[in-house]
Amino acid sequence: MLKLISRNSLVFETACDVGCGVGEVLAELQNALDPDIEFSGFDISPQAIAVAKAKENERLKFYEDDFVKSSSKEFDLILLLDVFEHVSDYIGFLESVRDRASWFIFHIPLDITAKGVLFKSNWMLYMRERYGHLHYFSAETAMATLSDAGYEVVDFSYTDDFDVTKKMIPKHFRSRLVYEARRYLSRTRPRLAASIFEQFNLLALARGGRPVAGQRDHSRQSAGDTLG
Secondary structure, eight states, X not given: OXXXXXXXXXXXXXXXXXXXXXXXXXXXXXXXXXXXXXXXXXXXXXXXXXXXXXXXXXXXXXXXXXXXXXXXXXXXXXXXXSOGGGOTTHHHHHHHHGGGEEEEEEEEEOOOOHHHHHTTTHHHHHHHHHHOOOOOOOHHHHHHHHHHTTOEEEEEEEXXXXXXXXXXXXXXXXXXXXXXXXHHHHHHOHHHHHHHSSSEEEEEEEEOSXXXXXXXXXXXXXXXXXXX
């Protein structure tokens, strides 16, 4: 996200993380960005907010509340990170929050893959049972969903869950060969890698419905990242 923000010279004074969990994303962003930015986090989980509350400060606040049903406060930037795949009416949800910010950053799991379909959709069923995913996306259907809901995607890139921790790297020889092939493709052909293998995500910056003030024109994608 920091790379995405920097690459697009994004300037904002208020930011909100919807479905913020324990609040670590906002805490890290606050440490890395302008200290005058005001950050707000919303989550319906009392357990998550209880942990997040310990990270609060003058410009970082967390709320145990349903953002859609909460006050109609607007923000410069809203983060929706691994969120709308859990929402039954995901188009309605996206439309309901669209006018509450000028900019949105989405992180969307790409659960539809060639490998997953080949193996009887076991990956999608696992994500449904383990993490509550109700909807599944490829990069193309994720982008189409945002467009259908009235967002304009101006930049995107791919993220790889295997970059999170070395503990995920397989140790067995055959699995390691597959991993190395996946890793090579993720660096040279990220779209192809995300189309074949699971555990990739789409990170997208989009314009929302709130007018953008004082921003330069955004009209490009991340270098090497195209859907075509």
